[in-house]
Amino acid sequence: MAPIIRIQDLGKTYGSGTVALNGVTLDIEEGEILALLGPNGAGKTTLISTICGLIEPTRGSVTVGGFDIRSQYRQARSLIGLVPQEVLIEPFEKVGANVAYTRGLYGKPPDPAHIEKVLRSLALWDKVNARTLELSGGMKRRVLIAKALSHGPKILFLDEPSAGVDVNLRREMWALVRELREEGTTIVLTTHYIEEAEEMADRVGIVNKGRLLLVEDKVKLMQSFGRKVLTIELTEDMAELPEGLARDGLRLESGKLVYEYDTHAERSGVARLISDISAAGLAVRDLSTEQSTLEEVFLDLVEGDKAREATT
Amino acid sequence: MNWLAVKSIYRREMMRTFRTLFQSVLSPVVSTTLYFVVFGSAIGSRIESVEGIPYGAFIVPGLMMLTLLQQSVSNGSGGIYMPKWVGTIFELLAAPISWVEITLGFVGAAATKAVMIATIILITSFFFVDMRIAHPFWMVGFMVLTSVSFALLGFVIGIWAKNFEQLQLMPLLVITPLTFLGGAFYSASMLPPFWEAVTRVNPVLYLISGFRWAFFDIADVPVGASLIAVAVFLGIGLVTVWTIFRTGWRIRQ
Numbered sequence: 001m002a003p004i005i006r007i008q009d010l011g012k013t014y015g016s017g018t019v020a021l022n023g024v025t026l027d028i029e030e031g032e033i034l035a036l037l038g039p040n041g042a043g044k045t046t047l048i049s050t051i052c053g054l055i056e057p058t059r060g061s062v063t064v065g066g067f068d069i070r071s072q073y074r075q076a077r078s079l080i081g082l083v084p085q086e087v088l089i090e091p092f093e094k095v096g097a098n099v100a101y102t103r104g105l106y107g108k109p110p111d112p113a114h115i116e117k118v119l120r121s122l123a124l125w126d127k128v129n130a131r132t133l134e135l136s137g138g139m140k141r142r143v144l145i146a147k148a149l150s151h152g153p154k155i156l157f158l159d160e161p162s163a164g165v166d167v168n169l170r171r172e173m174w175a176l177v178r179e180l181r182e183e184g185t186t187i188v189l190t191t192h193y194i195e196e197a198e199e200m201a202d203r204v205g206i207v208n209k210g211r212l213l214l215v216e217d218k219v220k221l222m223q224s225f226g227r228k229v230l231t232i233e234l235t236e237d238m239a240e241l242p243e244g245l246a247r248d249g250l251r252l253e254s255g256k257l258v259y260e261y262d263t264h265a266e267r268s269g270v271a272r273l274i275s276d277i278s279a280a281g282l283a284v285r286d287l288s289t290e291q292s293t294l295e296e297v298f299l300d301l302v303e304g305d306k307a308r309e310a311t312t
Numbered sequence: 313m314n315w316l317a318v319k320s321i322y323r324r325e326m327m328r329t330f331r332t333l334f335q336s337v338l339s340p341v342v343s344t345t346l347y348f349v350v351f352g353s354a355i356g357s358r359i360e361s362v363e364g365i366p367y368g369a370f371i372v373p374g375l376m377m378l379t380l381l382q383q384s385v386s387n388g389s390g391g392i393y394m395p396k397w398v399g400t401i402f403e404l405l406a407a408p409i410s411w412v413e414i415t416l417g418f419v420g421a422a423a424t425k426a427v428m429i430a431t432i433i434l435i436t437s438f439f440f441v442d443m444r445i446a447h448p449f450w451m452v453g454f455m456v457l458t459s460v461s462f463a464l465l466g467f468v469i470g471i472w473a474k475n476f477e478q479l480q481l482m483p484l485l486v487i488t489p490l491t492f493l494g495g496a497f498y499s500a501s502m503l504p505p506f507w508e509a510v511t512r513v514n515p516v517l518y519l520i521s522g523f524r525w526a527f528f529d530i531a532d533v534p535v536g537a538s539l540i541a542v543a544v545f546l547g548i549g550l551v552t553v554w555t556i557f558r559t560g561w562r563i564r565q
Contacts, residue, residue: 105403
């Protein structure tokens with residue numbers, strides 16, 4: 001199946017000379033949840049704002065559902081719902097009218113039943129006649145999501161959905177996103193919270209300094225870049241590392257052996273270590289391993305990017 | 313063309329007006345009454361008539377035009393400045409609509425509101441003066457065209473303005489003086505020849521003159537010139553708006 005969004009060599013240089021996007025090429029598949037992960041100022045928001053029509057690209061092309069975002073912007077934008085990062089909302093308007101307004105902008109005839117359904121799914125139905133300025137911050141954010149869903153988009157962009165949101169609301173939002181995915185909506189979210197990408201995404205794209213460093217299936221990403229940490233507890237706490245055991249990646253931490261290894265290396269060295277331990281006459285009481293998180297993977301990549309930049 | 317989007321924007325802008333209906337209706341009624349008391353009765357009693365028209369009636373078209381221009385410009389600029397300021401303009405830019413729908417919605421609503429208020433002034437003035445409108449069709453025509461032109465101008469100001477001060481500046485420094493000096497309360501022929509010539513450079517004079525012609529069949533300048541003036545205003549407004557959206561100036565980065 002053709003990708004629902006196809007981005008080719010997309011570049012954006014602002015008037016000030018800041019290069020926000022530097023040749024991004026990316027295919028987004030229908031029905032997936034893609035998380036764009038990157039530090040602040042990496043160009044994530046510029047990327048999705050460009051796809052949504054808020055920013056004119058300097059070079060490159062984007063198609064949404066096969067429609068070019070510039071020459072066929074009406075068809076392309078009809079497929080998209082956008083939830084901005086900041087809570088940008090008309091303060092004096094009533095919630096229901098506000099959501100219906102967005103639907104109208106997308107050229108869809110009024111459909112109170114659909115608006116009700118969207119508002120109910122976001123636990124906002126009892127606020128349908130409230131003015132937005134009377135709502136809490138979390139509710140305002142949900143109103144923004146309701147507006148983005150008002151015209152039944154095929155693709156939903158969520159720009160930093162968790163920024164400044166408490167844990168409960170974050171969980172609720174995640175649940176909603178999963179529900180939408182099950183209904184077939186493609187979801188693209190930006191985040192600098194690794195936890196969010198790890199929790200939500202099917203694929204993760206890592207953005208830094210306007211470039212897409214990598215896009216990978218989340219599980220694969222963690223495996224391929226993953227390092228594991230093996231902690232070995234011996235029957236007796238050790239004061240120092242026996243000579244026969246010393247090797248790369250092994251250290252002593254509060255009496256325990258801690259061995260860090262690369263899971264995708266040809267030899268992890270784990271079997272060797274265990275046999276050396278028994279050869280040294282030591283007895284193992286307990287073993288545990290820990291998979292490195294996406295956070296560490298991410299830092300590795302961004303640090304690597306920096307290092308490469310320093311050498312060139 | 314996405315007519316539903318035009319309707320949505322128009323309706324929302326009109327609802328914004330109706331939220332402050334009392335203020336919107338009361339303020340023109342109060343100010344018109346004051347004008348009639350001050351100019352119509354106090355001063356008007358000493359002027360009696362201008363070109364055969366009782367002074368009280370003579371100022372009605374000028375008063376309406378004064379309000380029409382101020383209201384069109386301030387509604388036109390406020391309508392688009394607010395989403396820019398609050399940040400909700402992103403919705404308009406991300407929606408499957410072009411500048412045509414955005415302009416029609418905002419400018420249409422701003423012009424409608426201005427026409428509504430001018431009509432309220434007209435109705436109020438019937439309580440103070442006796443008058444017959446000579447060319448009702450042309451009166452409505454001038455009113456609609458003028459309000460649309462100046463709502464467009466306001467729209468441009470709203471896009472241009474980077475802060476509230478700039479938003480107020482243009483109407484205050486340009487529109488209000490031009491209206492007062494455009495013969496709202498007098499006929500250009502009442503001025504000494506030199507100032508009459510200067511007044512003829514003022515584009516607003518042509519609007520007020522045409523409008524007054526529609527009321528009383530008298531005019532400072534030929535009606536044709538007034539019509540051309542309105543058309544020129546409209547044309548300048550349309551071209552400016554089109555250019556702004558085409559280049560994304562102060563809207564799209």
